Amino acid sequence: MKNFLRRNPKFLRFWLAAWSSEFGDNIRNTALLFVILEQFADKAAAAISINLILEYAPIFLLGPIIGVFADRFDRKTSLSSALLFRAVVMLLFIGAIAVNSVLMIYIGSFLSAISTLVFRASQPAFTMSLVHNDDRLIAASYRQMSISFTNIIGPVVAIMLYGAIGSSFMIVIATVLFIGAATTIIRIPNEQQNNELSASINTKSLTFHSIWSDLKLGFQFALSHKIVKIVTLSNLAFGLVAGVYNVMQMFLITEYLGLPKESLAWFTPIIGVTMLIGSLAIPKIKCKPERLLTISVFLLACGLGGMTIFPSVIWVIAATVLFFSGIVAYNITTASLIQTHVEIDFQGRVSTFIQLAWMGPMLLMSLIVGQLYPAVSISYLFIGTGCIVFLLAITVAYRIAKLQVNPHPLSMEMEQNKLAQSL
Numbered sequence: 001m002k003n004f005l006r007r008n009p010k011f012l013r014f015w016l017a018a019w020s021s022e023f024g025d026n027i028r029n030t031a032l033l034f035v036i037l038e039q040f041a042d043k044a045a046a047a048i049s050i051n052l053i054l055e056y057a058p059i060f061l062l063g064p065i066i067g068v069f070a071d072r073f074d075r076k077t078s079l080s081s082a083l084l085f086r087a088v089v090m091l092l093f094i095g096a097i098a099v100n101s102v103l104m105i106y107i108g109s110f111l112s113a114i115s116t117l118v119f120r121a122s123q124p125a126f127t128m129s130l131v132h133n134d135d136r137l138i139a140a141s142y143r144q145m146s147i148s149f150t151n152i153i154g155p156v157v158a159i160m161l162y163g164a165i166g167s168s169f170m171i172v173i174a175t176v177l178f179i180g181a182a183t184t185i186i187r188i189p190n191e192q193q194n195n196e197l198s199a200s201i202n203t204k205s206l207t208f209h210s211i212w213s214d215l216k217l218g219f220q221f222a223l224s225h226k227i228v229k230i231v232t233l234s235n236l237a238f239g240l241v242a243g244v245y246n247v248m249q250m251f252l253i254t255e256y257l258g259l260p261k262e263s264l265a266w267f268t269p270i271i272g273v274t275m276l277i278g279s280l281a282i283p284k285i286k287c288k289p290e291r292l293l294t295i296s297v298f299l300l301a302c303g304l305g306g307m308t309i310f311p312s313v314i315w316v317i318a319a320t321v322l323f324f325s326g327i328v329a330y331n332i333t334t335a336s337l338i339q340t341h342v343e344i345d346f347q348g349r350v351s352t353f354i355q356l357a358w359m360g361p362m363l364l365m366s367l368i369v370g371q372l373y374p375a376v377s378i379s380y381l382f383i384g385t386g387c388i389v390f391l392l393a394i395t396v397a398y399r400i401a402k403l404q405v406n407p408h409p410l411s412m413e414m415e416q417n418k419l420a421q422s423l
Helices: 002-007 009-039 043-070 075-099 102-129 133-186 208-224 224-257 261-284 289-306 314-339 344-374 376-400 412-422
Strands: none
Touching: 002 009, 002 133, 002 344, 009 075, 009 133, 043 075, 043 102, 043 208, 043 224, 075 102, 075 133, 075 412, 102 133, 102 314, 102 344, 133 261, 133 314, 208 224, 208 344, 224 261, 224 289, 224 314, 224 376, 261 314, 261 344, 289 314, 289 376, 314 344, 344 376
C-alpha cells in the first residue's frame, strides 16, 4: 500500500487533509457535548437530541440540491470552501459558550452539517481526479482507515484536551485543523490525470430551471443505472442494521450481557481496531468489488443477528467483529463501485441519493426500535432485523449475478443513451 501513496502524491495530500478534518470533527463534537452537559444540564438530553436531528436534517432538506451544485462547481474549490466555512462556523460555538446560548449551538450544528454534506458530495469526484481507475478500491480503503483510526483515537484525544484546556480552546484547535485541511487541499495541483475528466465541470447558469433539470437528470440516472440500484438496495440493508445497533448497543451490553455501562470503554476500542484492520486487509482480498459487496451485506446480517443467539461476552464480541468487518467491507466496496461505474459528472448527485437511501431507513428503524423495546426483547429485534437483511443480501446477490461478466455491466455510453431516450 505504500507504493500506492508514492505513485499518487496528490491523493496523499488529500488523505492528510481528511485526517485533519476528521480530528477536527471529533474534537468539536466532544467539546459541544461537554458544553451542553455543563451549561444546559437541566435540558441536556433534549438539547443533545435536537442537536443530533439538526446534524441529519440537511441530508433530507438539502441533499439533492447540494448534489447538483457539487456536480456543477470545481470540486477542489468546493472541498476547501466547505472546510473554511466550517472553521468560520466555529465562531458561533465560541459565542455560544460565551453567552450560554443553546440556540447558537443549534444554528452552528446545522450550518456545520451543511458544510459537511458539501464536503462529502464533492469528495468522490475529486478522488476520481486524483487516482487511476485501478487504484480506487485502495483509495477507498485509505479513507476508511483514516475514519476508523480517528474513531479510535479521536475521542480519547478530545477528552484529554478537555481536561487540559477546556471546551473553548478545543473549538480553537478544531478551527485550526479545518483551516489546515483547507490549505492542504488548495495546494493540490489542478492537473487531472486523464482526459475523460477534463470536461467534468458544469458552467451552466444558475437558474431554477437549470438546477431543477440537473436534479431530475441525476435522479433518472441513479434510478436507471444498474450498479447504483444495487448499491441503493444494499444501503437499505445498511440503514436497517445501523438503526438497530445504534439504539441498542448500550442495552446489548447492560441488559443482554448484564455488564456495567462502563464496559463500553473497552467494547468501543474493539470495534475501532476491527475497522482499522479491515481497512488494511480488504484491499488485499482478491475479489471483485461486486462480489465483495454481496459478502459485506451477508456479514451485516449474520453479525447483527448472531449477537443475541447466545448470551456470552466472547460470542457477542465475535459477532460484533463480524458485523463491523461487514461495515468496513461495505463502505470500501460501495465507494469503489460508485467511483468506478458512475460518470464523474453525476458523482455529487448519486452520492447524496445513496446517502438518503440509508439515512431514511436508519432513522425510521431507530424510531421503531425505540418504541418496541423493551416490550419486544433485544434478541427478537436483533435476530428479526438480521433475517430481513439476510433476505436483502440474497436479493443483492441475485441482482449482481444478473450483471454481465464485463466489469462495467453498463458502459457510460449505454447509460447516457438510455437516459437521453427517456428525456
